Each structure stands twice: as C-alpha cells, then as structure tokens.
Amino acid sequence: MKLAVLLWERHRRPLGNLRLCRELAVAGEKRGWEISVVTPGGLLHSSHWEYRWNGTKWVMRSFRGADAVYNRVPHRRFEAQPSFFSALEQLRLWGIPGWNPGFFSKDQVIRSWLARPDLAKRVPGTQLDFEPYQLMSEGDRWLLKPCDGRAGEGIIEVHRVSQNTWAWRWQRRGRVSKDRGSLERCSAFVRRYTRGRHYLAQRQIALATWRGHPFDFRTLWQKDSAGRWRLRGVGARAAGRDRMTTHVPWGGRIAHPHQALEDSFGTRAEEILDEVLKTAASAVAQLDRSRAGRLGEMSIDLGCDREGNVWLFEANAKPMRFDEPEIHPAYLDGVFETARWAKGHLTGLGESEGANRPPVSGRPAARGVPRSIRD
Incomplete structure (x- = not known):
C-alpha cells in the first residue's frame, strides 16, 4: 500500500515536518508501505509530481497515486489558500481518500464539548x-x-x-x-x-503541581483499521519557571503522569488518571461525531485542579510530537492503521474546519487520473 503525506511547497521543495515523513518512510518500508510527500503545487501541476525519500534526500518524480493521504500541511494560513482547496478537490476527483481535514478552531471545539452535558461541566467557564x-x-x-x-x-x-x-x-x-x-x-x-x-x-484553573510546577496532560488518539479510537499514549507536561504554558519548546518539562499525580494526590493518583482518560475519550468521540466521523487522529489537552477535578482545555487536529520513547513508535504504527481505515471508509479529504473557502483559482481540477496513476 502507499501513503502520501500532504505538505506545502516552496521553490519546488517540500515544506513541513520532513523529519516525520522520513520516519514514516523508514517505518513504512519495514511494513511493506511506500511513503511519498505531495503538495498542492505538485498535485495541480500538469505533470503531477511527488517526492520520495531515497535514503539521503527527497527526490521529485511523477505522482503515482496513493491509497490514502495524510494531511500534515504545517500552517493554518496555507490551508486558507485557494490552491489547498483545489488540491483537495483534485484528490476527490481521483478517488483518493484522506484524513485530518484541517486544523481545529478553538471556539468550534469548545462549542462541540458544550453541546454534551457531561463534557460541558469539564470545560472551564x-x-x-x-x-x-x-x-x-x-x-x-x-x-x-x-x-x-x-x-x-x-x-x-x-x-x-x-x-x-x-x-x-x-x-x-x-x-x-x-x-x-x-x-x-x-x-x-x-x-x-x-x-x-x-x-x-x-x-484560569489553578492546576495541581509537580515539584512545585503546574502540570497538565496530553493524550494522543488515533483510529485503528476498523475505525475505533485508540489511545496511543498519555504524557504530562510541567510549566517552566515563570512560563505561561507547559509546552516543552517554551521551557516545559516532561513528567510521568502517574508520578506527577502522586506528588499532589498520593493514593488518589490512579483514580484521577482514570478520570482524565475517560474524559478524553468522551471528548474525542464528541468531536468526531460533530464532524460526521471523518477525523482520524487528534490530541486532547486536559488538567486537574488542586482538588483533583478534571478539566478539558484544548484539542489539536495535528498533534505535535510526543517525546516519550514509548509513545512516538506507537504513533507511527497508528498512522498506518488509520490509513487502512481511511482507504476503506472515506472519500476525499473534507475541508478545513471553520474556513471561509476562497474561490478556487487557476485551471479546473483534472478529472482524468494521471498516466502515472493509471500505469
């Protein structure tokens, strides 16, 4: 099978998380998968090109189709471009399914959770x-x-x-x-x-602390080949000194979820962690339901206050890398499972959430499948 990762392009060079694409290429080779990188510019060009990792660099070649497309376009502003929508339409006409329709908008995520009473009580005012x-x-x-x-x-x-x-x-x-x-x-x-x-x-919620620093949780979810949501991992992040967030690039620190909870709640740690995961699972299901079951992966950010109450904060349609050694390999495995589900259950890639779709510019999308795909 073949998976194409949708990125952006600048000066005919792919732009985005190429480290992830290389990891998928290496992991895919061991599993019998072919991995390529595609871009709106390449898909819409008359010659239809893609990029393939040859072990040392990304090499341009004719696009040879794909069983599924994984949207990892790196910035929201790129998803607002007419060429992005044209590329989605082109993939639909070729009958190539995909997942990750686009970035989430925080207000739409909150509205979705507020529509379900058991989740609404978990959302801060x-x-x-x-x-x-x-x-x-x-x-x-x-x-x-x-x-x-x-x-x-x-x-x-x-x-x-x-x-x-x-x-x-x-x-x-x-x-x-x-x-x-x-x-x-x-x-x-x-x-x-x-x-x-x-x-x-x-x-603002007064978060529980680990070693004197407020911490929260990131949970990673992906659909398996049967379309069931699977938890791939949960991590804890503690804020750095005088920092506003727990993001590691901004000074946050990685903590073990159970150990972080034990630091504040002792023997209640396991009970609270179970509630965190239960709440996250419900939040994932609600977001997917509100988008007609087209989502294939997401991460959910949660926290607990100093009394142990669990709170929902955010959802991310394109999760950032989890640095825990046991989570990232599980994520890579999950990508291939999600691709199998997308191939069997989806048509097209959908649209970015909440985007004001601009007029599609340029030539009409070609209905005929490129020669390289037919061959």
Whole structure:
C-alpha cells in the first residue's frame, strides 16, 4: 500500500515536518508501505509530481497515486489558500481518500464539548465573545486564547491584584512579557493586542503541581483499521519557571503522569488518571461525531485542579510530537492503521474546519487520473 503525506511547497521543495515523513518512510518500508510527500503545487501541476525519500534526500518524480493521504500541511494560513482547496478537490476527483481535514478552531471545539452535558461541566467557564473592559471588571483570572492559535502562542493572562490594579502577561514566540496598571489600561492593551484575531476567554484553573510546577496532560488518539479510537499514549507536561504554558519548546518539562499525580494526590493518583482518560475519550468521540466521523487522529489537552477535578482545555487536529520513547513508535504504527481505515471508509479529504473557502483559482481540477496513476 502507499501513503502520501500532504505538505506545502516552496521553490519546488517540500515544506513541513520532513523529519516525520522520513520516519514514516523508514517505518513504512519495514511494513511493506511506500511513503511519498505531495503538495498542492505538485498535485495541480500538469505533470503531477511527488517526492520520495531515497535514503539521503527527497527526490521529485511523477505522482503515482496513493491509497490514502495524510494531511500534515504545517500552517493554518496555507490551508486558507485557494490552491489547498483545489488540491483537495483534485484528490476527490481521483478517488483518493484522506484524513485530518484541517486544523481545529478553538471556539468550534469548545462549542462541540458544550453541546454534551457531561463534557460541558469539564470545560472551564468560557466566553466565546467578550468585551475586554466588561470581562476584566468581573475580576477572577482569565486566559485569553486566539482561536487560531497553537502551542500557546498569543495567549494573554489577566487577573486583578488589588482594588484598582490589574496584572497581565502575554506570550509571543515563546517569550513572556508582563505589565500592570488600571482597568482602563489593561482593557486597552487587550483590545490592541487581539485586534484582527478572534479570541475566546476562559477562567484560569489553578492546576495541581509537580515539584512545585503546574502540570497538565496530553493524550494522543488515533483510529485503528476498523475505525475505533485508540489511545496511543498519555504524557504530562510541567510549566517552566515563570512560563505561561507547559509546552516543552517554551521551557516545559516532561513528567510521568502517574508520578506527577502522586506528588499532589498520593493514593488518589490512579483514580484521577482514570478520570482524565475517560474524559478524553468522551471528548474525542464528541468531536468526531460533530464532524460526521471523518477525523482520524487528534490530541486532547486536559488538567486537574488542586482538588483533583478534571478539566478539558484544548484539542489539536495535528498533534505535535510526543517525546516519550514509548509513545512516538506507537504513533507511527497508528498512522498506518488509520490509513487502512481511511482507504476503506472515506472519500476525499473534507475541508478545513471553520474556513471561509476562497474561490478556487487557476485551471479546473483534472478529472482524468494521471498516466502515472493509471500505469
């Protein structure tokens, strides 16, 4: 069988997570799979090209079809391009199925969870649309998150420190800055910083700590060849000193989930971890149901507060790498299982969630299968 990984392209060179593609190529060879990289530019060109790993570099050649396509286009802005939608249409006309229709939008994820009562109680108090001055006036601690954000980029943390003083921190390119001042000054900063992007506001949860650092959980889920959701791994991440998120690239630390829970809850650790996984499984099923069962993988971020209550935070359609040595190999195995499911159950790749689909530009998608595919 053959799996094509959909990336982007710049100057006729593939752009995206090529390390992952190389790992899939090596793992696939051992399993009898052929792996190639495809791009919208290559699929839409009259000669239809792809890239194949030859052991030392990626080599361009004629596109020879695929049993399934795995969307790993690296940036949301690329998925908003007309050529991306044209490529999806081209794959549909060729009858090549795929999964990972596109990045999630945080507000759509939250709306999906709020529609199910048992999950709604696990979502921190959320305002999907808010006016900064009014929000700040309510007091409490708030996290403001860009709906199109990733890895904690662009988040703002706001809280009241005294009768007339508010403090706020924000993260940009992994760097945390902070300031404080009046309600008017704080709300003016929020308006200015969030201008042009859709943000949601969530009440900040006082997370349980491991070795004095707040921690949360990342769970990785993939569909097996029969379309059943399987947990591939769960990891814990502790925030670095003076950091706003637990992401490892921004100073977070890897922890063992059970050990992290034992540090705060002792003998209750196993009970709480079971609840974390049960909640994550329900969250995955609800998101998949809201998208007509077309999803093939995702990660769910959760946390527990200092009383042991479990909270749902985010879902990621294109999970970042899990560095735990036992999780990444399981993920690679899972990709091939998901590809088998996609081949037997899906048609086309779908569309990016919440995207305002632009007009498809350029020549019409070719209905005829390229000669290299027919051969």
